[in-house]
Amino acid sequence: MSTTRELDGDLNVTNEGTAIEVSGLRMTYGDKEVLRGVDFAVAPGEVIALLGPNGAGKTTTIEILEGFRIPSGGRVRVLGAEPARGGEAWRARIGVVLQSWRDHGRWRVHQLLHHLSRYYVPYAKPGRLPLDTADLIEAVGLGKHAGQRVSRLSGGQRRRLDVAIGIVGRPEVLFLDEPTAGFDPQARRDFHDLVHRLSDLDDTTILLTTHDLDEAEKLADRILILAGGKIVADGSPDSLTRQVSRDAQVRWSRDGEHFVHATDDATAFVRGLFEQHGSGITDLEVRRATLEDTYMAIVKREEA
């Protein structure tokens, strides 16, 4: 991935340093404090998954970054601008996919996508023209439904259209709020491919929220966990898992008896096991803590 980023680096001359910068971000609704000092930074081209329990403030955070909400305090920069005052040229570099959209029901899929894509034309940079809408409709798997009215699409198809609309202007930064909610496994797989292509070929910086930890692990370079109004964990899926527990569980059977052993060096342990018992070992299984275990442990620790 890093090679791709270097190759395409010149596409992204305007992104200097960081794509997203958040420090000391606070948000209060009445006397309810939703965000109490959120800090993180995202480099250009990074894919970040923002995780956290319901009501942790993920959507609020994303809406502040999109410029749809004014924070109560703290400093926020997206592509160098304060989102709430970003202006139209800044807006053209941002892609937004919200949680629920039921708009434009009477429009046909290709009509709507084509119409919305034209807003980006005056802002297009050489080498970063708006995507061809027919190609994009194929890419999100709506080829057969291009002539259909939007209101006739199923929930998953509608969501794919939302994603297509979010990326039609070839944004440098893309925000996706629970993009795969309601997707079937095939649609989910297709969506993951699309995100990989955007990130690898187009160098798009992507911030997405999800409840699907498997998805976060597959897509994200880095995971942020938001709990209790703060970022409580920040790192690659691997490093987070290692932070919580270095231990792996080793299971095996010998002479019809089952054994379990926890160790921080599974390789050495298994080698020792074979040296001692040789072919007497069957049903060997080494299991590391999953991202799910890690997530549960971190959120439980925060809520305690």
Place this chain on the structure above:
Amino acid sequence: MNPTLHAARLGFARGWMEFKHQVTSAQDIGFVVITTAAFVVVLYFQRDATLPGTDLSLAAATLPGLLGLMIPINALMGAVGTLAVEREDGTLLRAKALPQGMVGYLVGKVVVLSISTLASLVVLLVAGLFLVPELAGTGVGGWLTIAWITVLGLLSALPLGAVIGAVAGSPQAAGGLVMLTVGGLTAISGVFYPITALAGWLQGLAHVFPLYWLGLGMRSALLPDSAAAAEIGGSWRPVETTLVLAAWAVAGLVLAPPILRRMARRESGSLMEQRRHRAMQRIG
């Protein structure tokens, strides 16, 4: 390429597209057919009565009043309804997520509401002229007056509708309130029967709102000059008509931009979600 002009042009494309959607929608066409049919029935029953003090049929005097009424029905109620609904379904937020999207959205709304108002005026006029053929002899001056009154009517109705739609808590509340208001004003504005038959204080109240003046302006365009005798003061009062309609237009045009900006600024996904939940509770 100037981005704002570009977005305004996209607004025209959007308005035209949405008008085409209306024309191909059974629901929208049904609404136009039913209202037009209802009005034509009224004209049919009025064809033998005469306007007091003249030998014109009452139907001939009612048709222009109905044309005036079509403007608030289409432009005002249309603006309130679409804005309230499209805040809830995310159309507005979609516009906000696009560069210059709000410009495109608002131009599109003005275009589609204007075209659909004009279309409904034409439909009613054509249907009405079968019943009151004496109005078909209207001269160029008359058609210019119709155009002028229509433009003033749209200018007074659209911004006002946008303001109401922008501050309304729910589409149902906004739609209901506006429909009641327009209905009440119809009763006192001399649309179906000369206003002079009403009590003085009701006449005074009707003079404050655009509907009476829209009807008066349309009558001045379509009826012979002798029919002015049936009006208050025996005159078409073109100056007063222009002043009152212009005052409403100016008030709306002054109020609408800051209120629309405030609405657009406050619009967010979670706000939309809250409204959606409330809407589902109302249904469930």
